[in-house]
Amino acid sequence: MDFGGHGLSSHYSPGLPYYQQNFVIEVQRVVAALKWNRFSIMGHSFGGIVGGMYSCTFPEMVDKLILLDALPCALDYKESENLLTYKRRLIEHMLQTEASQKPQRVLSPEEMLQGFLKNNSHVGEECARLLLQRGTTQAATGLVLSRDRRITLPEYSIDFISRDLLVHFIRKLQAHILVIKAMQGFYNVRRENDADKEALNLVKDILKSVLKEWFQYTEVLGNHYVHMNQPQRVAGIIGSFLKSSTPNQL
Template structure:
């Protein structure tokens, strides 16, 4: 396993590529900054990868240690064994695996979208380990998702025929139906993938691979798409093949009620910075399936946490990658505030 003390600092600022052994293979990660600096673990969004922080990290304080990991089945990380679907808590446990390998006992978490949801849950389960929590286009939780089949509210869902919940939230009956329906779809989706005869990954030209990515992610610029594709695809004879595990497309998360989320977030001990984009998934009428919990969660963070800052910025769901200078200043100030709470390495 690589040692932080052996990192060298190239001119570009990218320190090293790392692999952390796990029972099914490895978790891949990349690092920037000072190996001896305050540790910041960065978590990407659904079907994205660690490259989502490529343009942001160089704008942050140089004396910090930044580590961006690829969740299992994403980027350069190993796929799970056959017969084992991905579950939301798998990503949370992967955060613990990486920090255990690094011997980090206290650190900052920064998550975009799904990464923010993972970071939020980790901060509730292991509150003593997280000193600061940065949520970019994430409320840290996604209560009782309904009317969706894929992805925890990240703007890339397949809408179902069931109606979306009202802003007052789903009823108990709707919550039960949503849970049962989601579990049925997960099981059927996984079995369907396993029943199909394995096919070699489809080879696409670089331009075709990029265009397919951009079509699935309307918030990405072409430049941002290329950055994600660098880590999200592998070059083979004839073109590129995507790296992501198809099983990661299936949303396998136990829906939490809004009340549960409010109760959980009260366990967070970290200072929290929440950055929401004006044209992001939570403010877009065309994509917003989270209206019923946005205001209650904001109020819960403000009421239950000693240090909570909500900032609305210009930009869309990928503002941190498309226009990193828009959020870098906010994050810089937040990181540097109260530096007496340094991490113990």
């Protein structure tokens, strides 16, 4: 599914910011429309965080949770001093974008592709073309990006939680969890600290301690978009996980 403001989904009305909790609500809206009672979730990166928070909020709904280069929650690890800055920048960017009368740039398909590849160096050309099928809209003379320009850096929309809350949330889970970590993927919310694996290791240890045999962790060679660039590296792992029986409830 495309979250609001992404892909083929409509944009939020002016004045409504894009927060992580909004996307959790959107998942539940889709689940209610489909009349599902229990299902599995797979999410990549920020989508994995949303899927994890949904699984903690509606634990009886999710039997298996697959996280691709993501963790179920965003830990407030060395981020306390930045949290108000994130919130302020989200508000400032939203208001500035709403006040701007600047029209969307119309580009040719090739210009759009090359611009996307320049700004997303981890994505291969084939994957970029696939992403742009949902990420662009046809205009009279070319293509425009369909994503809402008010959406900015993920950390501005993430709900960071403390270590104690993380443990509390994870204890609520009723899902069998698979985390697939890309060895050349992201380790930190802020790219300048991306070599710091301490937060990842801390969350991983908590998941293992709380969930025990319910938690499966594996690393694969590849970057943040390994599931698109080299899907064969993750497909077998995911397939085996989905076919496996869920351990007895804790």
